[in-house]
Each structure stands twice: as structure tokens, then as C-alpha cells.
Amino acid sequence: MTDRDTYETAKGPLEIAPIHHASFAVQWNDKTILVDPVGSLERYKEFGQPDLIVFTHHHGDHFDLETLNGVIAPDTRILAPDVVAEQLPEALAERTQIMANGDSGDVLGIPVHAIAMYNTTPDRQKYHEKGVGNGYLFDFAGTTLYLASDTEPTPEMDDLGPIDIAFFPMNLPYTMTPDQVVTCIEKTTPKFAYPFHYRFPFDEKGTEPEALIAIMPGNSATKIVARDWYRDI
Template identity: 45%
Template sequence: MKFKAFFTLFLAVAILQVQAQQPKADMIKTEKGQLKIQPITHGSLVLQWNGKTIYVDPYGGAELYKGVAKPDLILITDIHGDHLDAKTLDALDTKKAVIVAPQAVADQIPEKYKNQVKVISNGQSINEMGIPIAAIPMYNLPETDDSKHPKGRGNGYILNIGGKNIYISGDTEDIPEMRALENIDVAFVSMNLPYTMDINQAASAVLEFKPKVMYPYHYRGTEGLADVDAFKKMVNEQDKNIDVRLRNWYPMEAKKK
């Protein structure tokens, strides 16, 4: 009994330590309760609303998700290992989750998950668990044969959660489809060279589509972390109404420095 009590205490302390390393969660008021936004790492985040838990591009190992409810819904944007991470999927309790993904992901996901996948392509929509989900393009500019992210392979997503439009860019540059977005309440926009875009492109696009709340995410590139402080300054010098929220998506890397 003493060993069991000790193990339970040890496990609780371990979970608290992992949670302490996670970036602080934010709350967004919707027409039907609060939307909880939990950054995890890089391009991974968790949304919780109305009793449902949504994982976006789960990556980095199950340790990062300790203390987070198991997913009801998983969105995967692309085939690269920081988006389609089979090891992390295997380590999490995903048995009852619906996985929404583009066809390229469905083709490469391990066989045991294929029955859980619902495929949508750019321009298509689906409603899962009362949440409308639209797939929009994500790609590199200029469009070339050797592009890291060709148009049509991956999905960005727009979710309508309690009347709030949530945009998840995926790996993209400042494409016309992003610039043309309207009525976005919360946006997650990538900015890491050479995979997506630099902070100047990202700031220019954000100033054009004007999300109410904007999170820089997916900002680790080959030269380290993008200067998100400079990005915020660029945006808010021209539009103070855009709430640019900087969160530490790389707590373990910051800890090593």
C-alpha cells in the first residue's frame, strides 16, 4: 500500500512538472462556453470546447500531452514528420478519435489508423461533432516542382467553434488564399524559413486579413527560432487592434540555453 501511495504521488508530481513546462493555456469566450487553447510545441496545439478535445498535428511525444484529455478529434495538415508523427500517435490514446486529414496523409498514415481517417481536400468542408471544418490551401511560393509544400497536398483548416472562426495555417507562405480570409477570430500562422515564410511576409499577410487574435506558431527553422517579438512589433505598429499573443512553443529548447 505504501508503494502504491508513493507511486501515485510520484506520478502526480511528474504530471505537474510536465504541465509546468507547457505554455500557459488561453481562454476565448464563444457563444457556447469557453474555448481553451493549449499550445504544445512547434505546430502542435490542443483545443478544448464543449466537452470535446481537438489535437492539431500531435508531435513530439506523449510526454508533452500529460494532463491533457485524450483527443476526440485530430487534425493533421501534412505528411512531414512534425505533422504526421506516427510515434506520437502510437503513444497517445487515439482509439476513439476521428482523424481529419488530406489524402496524402491518409495514404501514408499507418494502416491501423486508416479506418479513423476522414479525408478532405482544399476547398472541401466537413462537420465533425458539431464543429464545421473547412480545408484551405497551404503551399510555398513561388510554386515550383521541387516545392517543400506543393499546392493541394496539405490542408490549412478553418474551424467554427461556438461562433468563432479559428484559422490554422499549416506550412504555408503568404498565399492569396490566406490574404483573402475574412472574419477570422483566432489565427495560428507559421513563420520559419526555409519551410514556410519569414516574419515580414507573415506580418504583411496578417495585416491584410486582420484576425482579432493572432498566435505566431511553427516558428523554428534551420537558423533557429524566428524573431516573433519583431513580428509583433511590425504588426502592432500598423494595427494595434490585432491582439498578437506570443507564447513559448519551445519551452524545452529555451531551457537548454
């Protein structure tokens, strides 16, 4: 069984289960959410039928139609940017809530805001252009979860308000250095921060979470939550 971290909210426990690379599950208030499911279906069986599947963007380590077809249930909703929705067959596109950078809405009774995710370093901008993919800010009865997705520090992070839980990618050349993740943490001041998306190829050591822990300021109010995202290569 995949390890889970539990956080208390005003409407019961919020459980987070890191699955692989950029994929994780959130279970809360009798709802199951899968984020960027890709790869082996065995990774997702223990979570049952998801109520919501969230996609951040179209890259192959975040979106795979074969995996989606294997995990989706008849009543599952999808949340995605247009770049993903346009690749879906009609039957799935019809139950997809499309959000663009800056949009706010409600999905399954959960308030959500789409945040721009993009590279800002000139020689990395080719990997993630502004306006294509989404990060997301979810509100679970007052407990906020920020999924930054593939990004570097951006001005859009400056005004997100109080963050309880955050996920930041940490691998070059596609996303961030540990120093940049520290900048993101300083911008958003989450109570808990997960470094993820830190290896590529998956079977080779990357910028491991320990590299971030080693440079965190001693007076930081943020706890780094280091998990093994590559147990299942």
C-alpha cells in the same frame, strides 16, 4: 501544466494550449483536439484522451505515426489530407475524415473548411506544393480559428471571412518572414494571431515572435499572442 489562453464563445470557453513547434491543443465544449502531435508522449498526457486529432500534412515535424499511436484513444477521430491518410494503418484510416483543399465538412459537430497551404516564392516551392497539405478554418459556435500551417501568403486567404484566432508559421526557408506574416494578418484580419513554427533546429534561436511584434503596424486591430513553443526541446 501547459499554459492556456482562454477565449469566450457562444458555447463556453475555448482553451488553446501551445505545446511544441506546430503542435497545440484546443479544448472546447467537452472536446479535446490535438493538432499535429509529434515527439514525446509526455507533452500530451495532461490533455487526456483526444476526441479529434488534426493533421495538416505529412512532414516529420507535423506527423509521426509513433506519436499518433501513443496519444490516440479508441473513439478518437482523425482529420487529415490524403497525403497523411495514405500512411495510416487500415484501422486508423477507417476513422479518418479526409479533406482536400477547398473541401468543407463537419467533424464532431464543428464546421471545418480545408484551406490550401503552400509556398509561393519560386525557390521555396519545393518545400510545400499546392494541393498536398491543408490549413483549416474551424467554427466554434461562431468563433473562428484559422490554422494556416506551412504556407506563405496566398490568394485563398483573401476570402475567409471574419477570423478570431489565427496561427501563422514564421521560419525560413520553409515558411514565412515576419513581413509575410504581416501580409497574412492584413489579408485575414484576425483579432488574435499566434506566430508559431519559428525554429528549426528546435534548440537554436529562429525568427522569434518579437521580430513580428516589432514590425506590426501601430493601428493594427490584431493582437500578437507570443508564446514559448520550445520550452520542451
